[in-house]
Amino acid sequence: MTKKFYRTGLTFLFCTAAIASGCGRKTSSVQQQNPIPAEQQNADAAGFKEFSDRVNDYVKLHKSQEVLLPKLKQTELPEMIAAHQVALERKIREARANAKVGDIFTPAAVKSFQDVIESTMQSAHGPNVDATLKQAAPLPKMSITVNEPYPDGVPYTSVPPTLLLIFPKLPDEVVYRVVLHDLLLLDLKANLVVDVIPGIIP
Numbered sequence: 141m142t143k144k145f146y147r148t149g150l151t152f153l154f155c156t157a158a159i160a161s162g163c164g165r166k167t168s169s170v171q172q173q174n175p176i177p178a179e180q181q182n183a184d185a186a187g188f189k190e191f192s193d194r195v196n197d198y199v200k201l202h203k204s205q206e207v208l209l210p211k212l213k214q215t216e217l218p219e220m221i222a223a224h225q226v227a228l229e230r231k232i233r234e235a236r237a238n239a240k241v242g243d244i245f246t247p248a249a250v251k252s253f254q255d256v257i258e259s260t261m262q263s264a265h266g267p268n269v270d271a272t273l274k275q276a277a278p279l280p281k282m283s284i285t286v287n288e289p290y291p292d293g294v295p296y297t298s299v300p301p302t303l304l305l306i307f308p309k310l311p312d313e314v315v316y317r318v319v320l321h322d323l324l325l326l327d328l329k330a331n332l333v334v335d336v337i338p339g340i341i342p
Contacts (some may be wrong), residue, residue, distance in 0.1 A: 145329050147242075148284055149341065154208070155205070156205065158193070167209070168226075177283050178261045178283055180255065182257065183248070183252070184251070184252040184255050185246060185252075186252075187246070187248035187249045187250075187251055187252030187253075188249065188252045188308045190246050190248050190249055191244065191245065191246065191249035191252070191308055192308050193246060194243065194244045194246065194249075195310060195311065195314060195325070198244060198314070198327075198334055199311045201232065201235055201236065201311050202228075202232060202327060202329075202330070204235075204331075205212060205231040205232050205235055206228055206329070208229075208231065209224060209227055209228060209231070210224075212224050220267065225329065225330060225331055228329055228330045229327075229330040229331060229332050232287075232327065232328055232330050232332055233287050233288075233332065234294060236287055237287075237332075239286050239287040239335075240286055240287075241286050241335060241336060241338070242335070243286070243312070243335055244282075244325055244334055244335035245325070245335045245336070245337045250337055250340070253323065253337060253340060254340060256303075256306045256307070257303065257340060257341070257342070260306065262304060262341055268300070268302060269300045269303060270342070273300060273318065273341065273342075275296070282294060282320075284318070284319055284322060284324065284333055284336055285333060286334070286335055286336060287332065287333065287334075288332070288333055288334055289330075289331050289333070290317075290324075290326060290330055290331050292304075294319075296318075296319075296326075297317065297318040297319060298317075298318070299316045299317065299318055304316070310325075312328075313327060313328065313329060314326060314328065314334060315328055318341050320338050320341075320342065321339045321341045321342070322337060322338050322340070322341065323340050323341055324336050325339045
């Protein structure tokens with residue numbers, strides 16, 4: 141496990157274990173109500189590591205396809221930028237033609253995301269996270285498909301900042317998004333759904 145990974149993904153998880161040595165004394169009452177056993181902390185760290193490795197592999201694929209296209213300039217017209225996005229989307233889709241749910245969000249990763257989401261929702265931060273999610277614009281019932289473009293005209297729901305702080309940090313090419321109760325991994329440049337965890341958001 142790298143130092144970078146610990147800094148970006150698991151501060152929330154490991155603060156409980158550090159209470160005895162002085163970390164988080166002001167919030168120890170909340171954390172003691174929702175203790176995460178050391179064994180589960182290790183499992184969550186491993187799940188997030190597996191997720192980050194899969195994300196990095198995807199980004200390598202993204203870059204290998206993007207380099208095949210003419211490089212965009214800052215002065216390009218909007219329609220040329222849109223055409224570049226469509227071309228990149230098609231190349232990535234072809235390169236991962238057999239992509240399916242769970243390729244990036246592996247079972248171990250899903251369990252890690254479930255643990256930190258549940259712990260956060262049960263903590264003092266839970267009401268704020270819930271309020272942020274409820275402020276989002278209502279979304280229509282829709283079908284999200286891995287390795288397909290995100291539907292035009294459908295607004296994104298931002299992931300609450302509290303959750304972003306404890307989720308693994310992502311490369312610039314991809315972002316987290318919430319759609320109804322699903323957590324998406326979205327390729328920004330290609331507007332492509334990379335993977336999804338259905339029903340994980342309360």
